[in-house]
Amino acid sequence: MAAFLCSAWLLLLLLSARGLHAADADSDFRYIPHEDLLASSDSFDEPGVSAYSVIQFDLARNQLLVGAKDSLFRLSLRGLSALERARWEAPVNKTILCQDKGQREQDCHNFVKVLQINGKKVFTCGTHAYSPLCSWREADNLNKVLETVSGTARCPYSPQANSTALMTRDGRFFAATTTDFSGADPVISRSMGGLETLRTSQYNSKWLSEPDFVGAFENDEFVYFLFRESAVEYINCGKIIYSRIARVCKNDTSGQLMLKDNWTTFLKARLNCSVPGQYPFYYNEIQGFSYDEPQGLVYATFTTPENSIAGSAICAFNMSAISTAFSGAYKHQAHPGASWERHSPTHSSHGKCPTPGGGLPRGLVDSSKYQLMDEAVKPFTLHPLHVSQPLERLTKIAITLVDTKLHKSVIVMFVATSEGKIKKLGVLPRTMNTCLLEVWEPFSPKVRGTAKIMDLKYLKETDSLYVASSEGVLRVPAQRCARFPSRQACLNAHDPHCGWNELKLSCTTAPNKDPLALHWEQSAPRCPVLTDPVDGSWGSWSAWSSCAYKQGSGDQCQCRIRQCNNPAPQHGGKDCGAGPNIEVTNCTQHGGWTAWSQWSACSQTCGVAVKSRRRTCGNPAPAFGGRVCVGQDHNEMYCSANPPCPAKQGPPPRDGHWSEWSSWTGCSAADCGTGLRTRRRKCDSPSPQNGGQECPGCAEQSELCSASCAEVRKFSTWTPWLAISANSSSKL
Incomplete structure (x- = not known):
């Protein structure tokens, strides 16, 4: 406990002595508010998608590959326009089984953790509801799955697990992850690429002891892994976490018997990031790293333990110091409970890469005996490049080199904090001291404090x-000179x-990327000078939001504001x-009536008439939820002043006269009976007009009629007898 308090007190004294303090957002021109940062940046997010955990540049196809929860994306490098989305969800039976095993519903999805490019193909792995799965896909068509393979030893089961992966230039896949549901079996493995599958020794804490993997990179014939783990060499004195760098040969050929399918070239060393002194102060836990291959430098962020007062530092290590540590003596424990001692085996080839056709590597006994180097890797500067302000934890880091007027390859670092901010730091070339250049606010107030930065990478081709x-993807230009x-x-x-560009009279980047241009001044x-007068400049407008129009009225407006804070005027500046x-x-805007129009003319000039007037609901017209006019x-109204209308003089009346009678209709009687027949006339010759009399009499007449009886045919009386001639042949 006393040691902890002393360490914490030393940390506070150290931070106080260095004069580090938080950037005051209201007065420090180095602070870039979210609205101003977003105005010059590109962003992407898909509704319903979260945990954008891994990004990968594909320069050959000018695209950015993104892995998120249940999804893969292809975005344009500039603008972050969506080119394609590939849904990759765990099947229902897997998610149900995941929850049946006690996992939370929000963890039983497919969280993409591995995204590597190999030529025209993409190799990607996801947690797949605690049943890791990997697939090969086409780089320009992520929805086209070429092959599906197991994700065990390539991807963790849990979305919270820290893992890393690397596809080497020759197509060999290296992963540092866990291989079981509980996360109790950590592994550094190699697969694919035409060589046998290898891994670290299983359940052997001398190889890996509860590690949290941070990253991996390749250099010459080796692949390096950075992680933090429980320090087995300190176990006799208590429990502590150390930062490590491990190394394996790309072409490791495995061993025999006990080392079958295990690495024979695996070595690890402690990374020392500390403030020197009689009692050095150590930042023991690595959180993020960035590898600068041209310079051969590894930049990494380190923090104090989680249960300590928060503190962070950035240290850089060159490859020569790393190689020196791996070429030295080993730290060895003869048996459990024994102290760890320095060992220097004579003529040991342990850690050396096998040569083609050289057979099994020598020193296999040393491979199983020695994994930990005695000497820690020292940073290439005496002090850390940067020590953070009090109570701050740094996480991810990305670096770039900038050519300036007076120096080439000035180091600029971008580091993320656990609070979700990003700091831009510059390293002074001669003293290697670090300066705070800018503080960015990438998250809106709505998600600030809960949003988490999961991956951070710099791309020189876009200088971004x-x-x-957890919320989306953001592309931020590395500079904001125009402000x-x-x-x-x-x-x-x-x-x-x-x-300062003398031709444009503005603050710009180097014209045509030439910092030696005569008209460009640095x-x-x-x-940064914080005491000279600083002229104020307007920040970006905030988003439109509702604001009260009148207190208590319930009426609303849309308002936006901007502040004079980009930068704010300071020290007498304008x-x-x-x-x-x-x-x-x-x-x-509630509706209001216009004035009444003038009365219209009367509907007629005499007698009873009306006149009218109108108004409209347009003074003002109702808008944005306002009420319509009432009334x-x-x-x-009547035209009361109209004179009576004069009597009208019409034509004289004309009486009606009958037309001629029509013909009689047929008799209605049956044969030999009596019936009726009728005839008709009309009062239309002429019709009565202008008040004339109707025709007198009836328009229809009827009379009796009878029908003739039909004749009956009868025989007449007989005629007298007549004489006729007859013969014998005649017949009557």
Whole structure:
């Protein structure tokens, strides 16, 4: 306990002595608010998708590959426009089984953890509801699955597990992860690429002891892994976590018997990031790293333990120091409970890569006996490059090198904090001291505090930083030179990216990427000047939001504001120029009547008549949820002053006269009976007009009629007898 308190007190004294303090967002021009950062950046997020955990550049196809929860994306490098989405969800039976095993529903999805490019193909792995699965896909068509393989020893089961993976240039896949549901079997493995599958010794804490993997990179014939783990060499004194760098040969050929399918070239060494002194202060837990291959430097962020007062530092290690540590003596424990001692085996080839055709490697006994190097890897500067402000934890890191007017390859670092901020740091070339250049706020207030930065990478081709987070993907240009309105403000910023352009009279990057241009001015490198007058400049407008129009009325407007904070005027600098700091629009507008129109003319000039007038609901018209006008929009009244209308003089009346009778109809009687027949006439010759009399009499007449009887045919009386001649042949 006393040691812990002393360490914590030393940390506070150290941070206080270095004069580090938080950037005051209201007065420090180095602070970039979220609205201003977003105005010059590109962002991408898909509704319903979260945990954008891994990004990978595909320069051959000018695209960015992104792995997220249940999804893979292809985005354009500039603009982050969506090119393709491939849904990759765990099947229902897997998610049900995952929950039946006691996992939370939100963890029983497919979280993409591995995303590696190999030529025209992409190798990707996901947790797949605690049943890891990997697949090969086409780089320009992620929905086309070429092959599916097991994710065991390639991808963790849990989305919370820290793992890393690397596809080497020759197509060999290396992974550092866990291989079981409980996460109790950590492994560094090799698969694919035409060589046998290898792994670290199983359940052997001398190889790996509860590690949290941070990253991996390749250099020459080796692959290196960075992680933090429980220090087995300290176990006799208590429990502590150390940062490690491990190394294996790409072409390791495995051993025999006990080392069958195990590495024979596996070695690891401690990474020492500390403040020197009689009692050095150590930042023991590595959190993130970035490898600069041209310079052969490994940059890493380190923190104090989670249960300690928060503190962080950045250290850099060159490959020669790493190689020296791996070429030295080993740290060995003869038997459990024994102290760890320094050992230097004579003529040992342990850790040396096998040569083609050389058979089994020599020193296989040393391979099973020695894994830990005695000497720690020392940083290439005496002090850490950067020690964070009090109570701050640094996580991810990305670096770039910038050529300036006076120096080549000035180191610029971008580091993320556990609070979700990103800091831009510059390293002074001569002293290797670090200066805080900018503090970015990548998250909106709505998610600030809960959003987490999950991956951070810099791409020189676009001079941009790419940020993958729990909320989405962000591309942020590395510089914002244009925000400095004057020459003095530009030079006082001492940003390696920025200088004063005498031709454009503005703060710009090096013209045509030539920092030696005569019309481009930069001052000698130093930390930003915070005491000279700084002229104010307007920040970006906030998003439109509802605001009250009148207190208690319930009426609303849309308002947005901006502040004079980009930068804020300081030390006698000029205030922001003309222009409002608030804009109001779309206020609730209730309808109002216009004035009545003039009365219209009477509907007629004499007798009873009316006149009317109108008004409209347009003074103002109702808008943005306002009420409509109440009342009538039309009004009428009698024209009381009209004179009586004169009597009308019409034509004389004309009496009606009958037309001629029609013909009689047929008789209605049956044969030999009596019936009726009728005839008709009309009062239309002429018709009565102008009040004339109707025709007198009836329009129809009827009379009796009878029908003739039909004749009956009868025989007449007989005639007298007549004489006729007859013969014998005649017949009567």
